[in-house]
Amino acid sequence: MNHAWRPLILIVGLAAVLLTVRMFLVPSDFMAKNGDYKYQWHRVGNEKFWRDEFTVKHKGREFCKQCHEDKIELVADSGHARVQCENCHVMFNPEKKGHPVDLKADFGYLLDIGIDRSRELCKRCHSKLPYRPKEFTSLTKGIKPFNMIDPQEHNPGEECVDCHDVHRTGFK
Amino acid sequence: MDLTRRKLLKMGMLSVCGTMIPLGALEIFKPEALASSLVHPYSQKKRWAFVVDTTKCVGCGMCVKTCKLENEIPFDAEVQRTWIERYVLTKKGDVLIDSPHGDRYGFTKNDPEGHDLKDEDTLKGFFVPKLCNHCEKPSCVQVCPVGATYKTDDGVVLVDRKWCIGCGYCITNCPYFARFFHPVFNTAEKCTFCYHRISKGLKSACVDACAFGVRKIGMLNDPDSEVFKIITTQRTAVLKPEFGNEPHVFYLGLDHIVR
Structure with a gap:
């Protein structure tokens, strides 16, 4: 094995580990909604928190x-x-x-x-x-x-x- | 082939003219494009918008108090999702701008910036309620490195408290200074237009609390909403349009000294 192959294998290995770890860490609903990476790249489940889970306190x-x-x-x-x-x-x-x-x-x-x-x-x-x-x-x-x-x-x-x-x- | 010089020039000129017609000009031949301007003069997109009538505001600060309690921002902390600024122009020509404690205790004295001003020394003055402008192109969202802040489909800009790493880029990037760190969660915090209330058919807490009808919330494109009626019939302005954020809080009676 020559000196050029060894670091390459190392890099590919590291990338594979990184991608695997990322797969577990990033929730499945984290995405660019409507393909909008600029303004809608987020965890979609968080919309539910603000819409439904946050309690109304002033009841009028x-x-x-x-x-x-x-x-x-x-x-x-x-x-x-x-x-x-x-x-x-x-x-x-x-x-x-x-x-x-x-x-x-x-x-x-x-x-x-x-x-x-x-x-x-x-x-x-x-x-x-x-x-x-x-x-x-x-x-x-x-x-x-x-x-x-x-x-x-x-x-x-x-x-x-x-x-x-x-x-x-x-x-x- | 009987191609004469005359014919060549004729056809050449015709094709040059033909290529010069922009594609957009052909829109008029599409019946649906023609009809759309007649049937739907406004877009059907759902979009929340806010109207602030500064001519009616008395600076009582009930909106600020209500907002802080509704949205669990510690009352004594010097941060708020909405606040009221007082602008006073004196006869000397000074512009005094202040907002003590974000006006959560109300303006009760004529003491802008701590000056004990006499009534006869004030030329004019007014109150300007401020809140997040829920921009169409929010510069705060663009700079978030982790995707913790976003714009919903109906135009409200929210923060994911679980995802925010507290780097503060968004806070420095908001031209309206509408963001701050939540003193308890230590994440970026901002006005949500009371998303939990407006999604249930209620009004935002500050809108409900205002006895003077200063604040109004509604769908921008809904012909029945008061916001639509005001924006389509009256002269409204937005704050800092030069930033190009397309803010969606529209002001009535905005003066040039307001910044």
């Missing part, structure tokens, strides 16, 4: 309606008709959470529900900024002026909910 008004139909009707008739229950009642600071029914165990609801009475929550929409839109256009009833207050001047230190009924969008 219909979920809350199972028990709180009265509140839903009240809000639907108010200026807050377009505001989801979950916008205000889903808590990111766990110290404020609390719901009389264990939603996670009984309903499979995964978020923390609670009541946030702080001014900070209302200020997100209602504190006065010169460049905030002056009109509120998403209500079916028509265009209304958007209520904004200067938090420095408008009863500082008080909680908004002491005077305002947020579900009815009126005074208590």
Whole structure:
């Protein structure tokens, strides 16, 4: 055997080992979908993860309606008709959470529900900024002026909910 | 053979003229090609698209909060799939751009970039919600060395968390800065248009959370979708068209100071 053949055999052998290992490591559904190596070269099974296996957490008004139909009707008739229950009642600071029914165990609801009475929550929409839109256009009833207050001047230190009924969008 | 000089020139000119007609010009003789422009003025391909109406945004950040909780991005981490930028033009001519904590706590004060700005000093200002543009030609997908990120048949760009090696090429290659590392999985992470929701007939979490009707999601070619109606009837713009990515988040009321 001459000196040129030996490395060649080595190279062919290595390539064979590499291809065999690759056959076991790369899943069968890893491919270029529609022949598109540029944008669709992927594990096709992963689409199922994002489509079906990832859980829906915000369930919307219909979920809350199972028990709180009265509140839903009240809000639907108010200026807050377009505001989801979950916008205000889903808590990111766990110290404020609390719901009389264990939603996670009984309903499979995964978020923390609670009541946030702080001014900070209302200020997100209602504190006065010169460049905030002056009109509120998403209500079916028509265009209304958007209520904004200067938090420095408008009863500082008080909680908004002491005077305002947020579900009815009126005074208590 | 009675081939005269006159005949030769005549036939020669005719064949030269014949070869000059482009093949495309013959399209008009195909009845199906003619009919297609009359019956289907738009393509039937399913393609998700997003519309952001910046004129309505108040910067409350409910979309950012909802997105983080829906998509399991740790709330206190300084990364987000969607965020809102505030652009303020002062009377001095300065452009102030900020997005504190991605606006997950909302804009409550007139303090762009930490300046305590008086109301009378602001010339104009507005909020621009941003998210992944789900480009038709996503430059982030092209650079992935392992095939961990891809575009689905309906145009949504996703990341395979199991396959991602965390090299970060896609993060640096996105012209919209829409990608980041997930703090828990340490893989590339991005907006999915809430693929788990839109595939079930729900709206994306941020669209649901917006009380002002700023955000809209729908099929680009579905004549019943609000997205189709807006794009076909109103003046929309996309961010950074010069990159050639063909982004599919369309903006209403976009100003030239937005980048």
